[in-house]
Amino acid sequence: MEPPWSALLALVLLAAPAWAEDPSPEEHWSDFWAVRFIINLAGYATILLPGYLLVKYFKRTNYLERGRGFCFPVISVCVFGHEVKTGLPEEHSPGVRTEPAESSPTKQTLRLLACALGLQVSYLTWGVLQERVMTRTYGKTDTDPGVKFRDSQFLVFMNRILAVTVAAVCCAMTKQPRHGAPMYKYSFASLSNILSSWCQYEALKFISFPTQVLAKASKVIPVMLMGKLVSHKSYEYWEYLTAVLISFGVSVFLLSSGQDHRTSSITTFSGVVILAGYILFDSFTSNWQDALFTYKMSPLQMMFGVNLFSCLFTVGSLLEQGALFQSMAFMARHPEFGLHAALLSVCSACGQLFIFYTIRHFGAAAFTIIMTLRQALAILLSCLLYGHAITLLGALGMATVFLALFLRVYARTRVRAKKRPVQGEPAVQKV
Template sequence: MSKHGHGTEVHSTKQLAVCFFGIFFSYLLFGIIQEWITRTSYGENKERFTFTYCLVFFQCVANALFSKIIISYNRESTDSTSKWMFPVCALTYLCAMLASNEALQHVSYPTQVLGKSIKPVPVMILGVLIARKRYHKAKYLGVLMIVLGIVMFMYKDKKQAKVSDDPIPNHPFALIGFGELLLLISLAMDGLTGAIQDKMNGSHRTNPHTMMYNMNLWSCFYLFFAIILTGEIFEFSIFIQKFPYVIGNMILLSLLGCVGQHFIFTTITTFGPLKCSIITTTRKFFTILGSVIIFNNPMSTRQWLGSVFVFLGLALDSKYGKEIKQKH
């Protein structure tokens, strides 16, 4: 390998590491602040913050402003991406997020986390089918090992389930309830989002902040109608008048979201949406693994095996992660 090629590879590895830790730490803090906002009991009546559309709208506005400022400051080159891709991509992205959040009303949080853990699979499949991506066979094996390992690590035994959980259905078709259906829809939308982003990267010259700006701008457009039609904006206004300090927490959450999205869109445009989905999925695994190690919690044989699968899968993905170029 030439010195130039070796230097480029080292630079790429360093950039990927920066993106990984940027996503890891920003969304670790993001999750803490988000839980603080949504789980806190406000006032004497122990009110809860339940305004999901308004919270996401607030974040999208902040993300759009953040990316617009960076575009103006850096004077980034003109983006050649077809304009129709941004509204479609923003719609599939929002549908995935909203379906995932709504699923929590029908399934437990561990079930939702497990369901979303297989996100790299539909991203890869639809990337191959729609964006015509091609990967080394070991890449497929690596992604499957990562997903299987995370599922094995996070899976809760039936004896650990709450007594109040619903009984096991008597017929197999009842195993797929409305919550599970919403998770499948969310995963399908994740796959479509990844496929569209792959086409952006493959057929056009897309820069990260232009993608970030346009997707958030269209998301603001969709969410504006959502908060008006559902009437959530009016309830949110009343809540904020009673507890104005919540705005400060929302601003902090949005700033962390801006930093996180900066690294996410940099990863997408530089390394592809599949690599980004692997990073965001394994982030949860490393967070839980770190907690287990720090607090000396015992790990079961299944969790140890799952951890081995994840690390082996990451090793395969690292070695065979590059896309196979199409022959023309």
């Protein structure tokens, strides 16, 4: 099963008209988002293509049987792994609820509240900092207008280097199942994850944060489409109904924003295309990771494998472009940026750990409700801190989107309750 990377080319071709947009006087042609996108892809290709050829070579020459020497264990794990898919045991499933039987309802409630608080603090702080870094200047004084940080890829690298460190420490300190997947298979989800994160940061240069958050909620639709293509999934009627409601709500919000002169000036064609790229790549990531879970692995092992390749891709691309040292020099000149970038990474890594813990102990439904509330609070917080205006019609569109999301949670919970297995067979929930 190979990922549909032809979609990358289609996205670049769609973005071609945006290259003609008039840049600000201080911008160079290489600062155009589409050009930087292509340059980043070229950097990833210098790592991905040799790796692909090596994997093909080792498989074609039957290296697993004839190979020997110091490199054999590394090549065996990276290229072959334990090829037989065993399925994910219930005790390691990302969606299994493992509430201890002796825990009292009070303790469980306190744990759930702690998870909810951890998720809200992590991702609300992350959202505020993300908008601050990408839309505001650093070094601004009475005589100096300041300068914006431009390289979204460096922020992705910062997030991933901390995430892989946290995952490695957690895997070393806790008991994990024997790893089964060939390591190279993480590279597909890693690449799409990098691109989706890059698009998420880059889109804030063109559209408002509330628009981005609400549009991200509509990724239910491409996730369903990608699920059919990648995993051949089937969906219930209520899933299609709520997807249509989400699309309607997002459309109403965007149209109402377009009527406002202030918001229409920043909601550009480039922003829409970049946001579409985020949704496309993120949809592929979740479905590819879901397919990888058919191997025997834990969520922490997934987190480590994906972020390991993400670090490799991003640091390689940054070094090839010379952007790594430029970004570090910017950080040295503007310590406030360094603090913001570090906090972004901490919030991202902590948020992933809270996600795993919440889903494992309380199920995917509780997690979805918490994160839906987080999206609503993120929009409200952004409007309060950065002065984004939302019309009455836009508020109606937002309400429609969040109503549809809660309907999805309710319907999914009812369906799972009807399909609950007999006593002694724990139900497995997936995100």
